[in-house]
Amino acid sequence: MAGRGRVSMQEHMAIDVSPGPIRPIRLISHYFPHFYPTAEPALRPPDPRPPVTPIRSALQPQLDPEPEGDSDDSTALGTLEFTLLFDTDNSTLHCTAHRAKDLKPPASGSMDTFVKANLLPGASKASQLRTRTVRGTRGPVWEETLTYHGFTLQDARRKTLRLCVCEDPWLRRRRRAPPLGELRVPLRKLVPNRARSFNVCLERRRLTKRPKSLDTARGMSLYEVGETWDPEQEVEAELASEERGRVLLSLCYSSQRGGLLVGVLRCAHLAPMDANGYSDPFVRLFLHPNAGRKSKYKTSVRKKTLNPEFNEEFFYAGPREELAQKTLLVSVWDYDLGTADDFIGGVQLSSWAGGERQQHWRECLGHSDRRLELWHPLDGAPLQLSD
Secondary structure (H helix, E strand, C coil), rough: CCCCCCCCHHHHHHCCCCCCCCCCCHHHCCCHHHHHHCCCCCCCCCCCCCCHHHHHHHHHHHHCCCCCCCCCCCCHCCCCEEEEECCCCCEEEEEEEEEECCCCCCCCCCEEEEEEEEEEECCCCCCCCCCCCCCCCCEEEEEEEEEEEEECCHHHHEEEEEEEEEEEECCCCCCCCCEEEEEEEHHHCCCCCEEEEEEEEECCCCEEECCCCCCCCCCCCCCCCEEEEECCCHHHHHHHHHCEEEEEEEEECCCCEEEEEEEEEEECCCCCCCCCCCCEEEEEEEEEEECCCCCECCCCCCCCCCEEEEEEEEEEEHHHHHCCCCEEEEEECCCCCCCEEEEEEEEECCCCCCCHHHHHHHHHHECCCCCCEEEEECCCCHHHCCC
């Protein structure tokens, strides 16, 4: 056939394709030798079997193996330095975020980061604290202390602190993007009243969508709607649904005024009752029975918080012997405009109550002019009082 004597470039390429080991792709300069200063003017077709060695030596410096997905080596995500201190005298847990090093840049390229802390198990917003944002660096320095109030020995035995390094929520392009890295510290390892420093590699957690079937006893999600869900948190959420929070009360029998001073100082880790994941809490006090005297008080409302601070004090007149036969009911409520307030939890103090509630009440009435402060966990069921 006509034209059989000429070999096209496509046919030359096909000649190089042969079964066996895959050879490196040939450089285009082999087909256009005039790019080499010492090459002969070649209008002839290239040798169908050029030496392989020069091509390999030319390609070797350009080989840059690509990482195969996310590395299992957690050091690729960076490290976080922080210090923990459990202050038993003040029932507080202090977490000081010092700095992070060698953070892996996110896909968005933004390196504006902060540290977010959560106590697990527990409602995410009730125990969520965060540092300020440090911008434009892979080695941010925060030197900021986050404090949890109402942290007890029981909490230290069963809770875990989760620390996440996150992108700034106002700048990241994707809402609720996963953190750059996180770590978890079992708090039972802490020695009370002794600071302990950590320098830990960040890890990446495999997250899946939160199961739709998981509901809570309060009728709302403990975690934000649409947020990714860690399978380990399913058990944590079930335990958290039983927690209603706690209240810090001070009791003092005043011999000068002849009555009991009840201080409502603050609450911590309250259950969220509103759709935004928060509550508008206030506290009611009821001394029973207290016929002929004012028996009911309530604090002011604190808006959109699960850790309100009140620092309000109320007075019940009467001798200690008479007060010892009464019951003080403290209940925490979520204020709702135009509808009935939602009950969050309550605690009952009396000589017939059990444990620390009874001890707090008896010690207060047993000593005059001595202020006693104590954290009390809230019960989820409304307490019933009888005459």
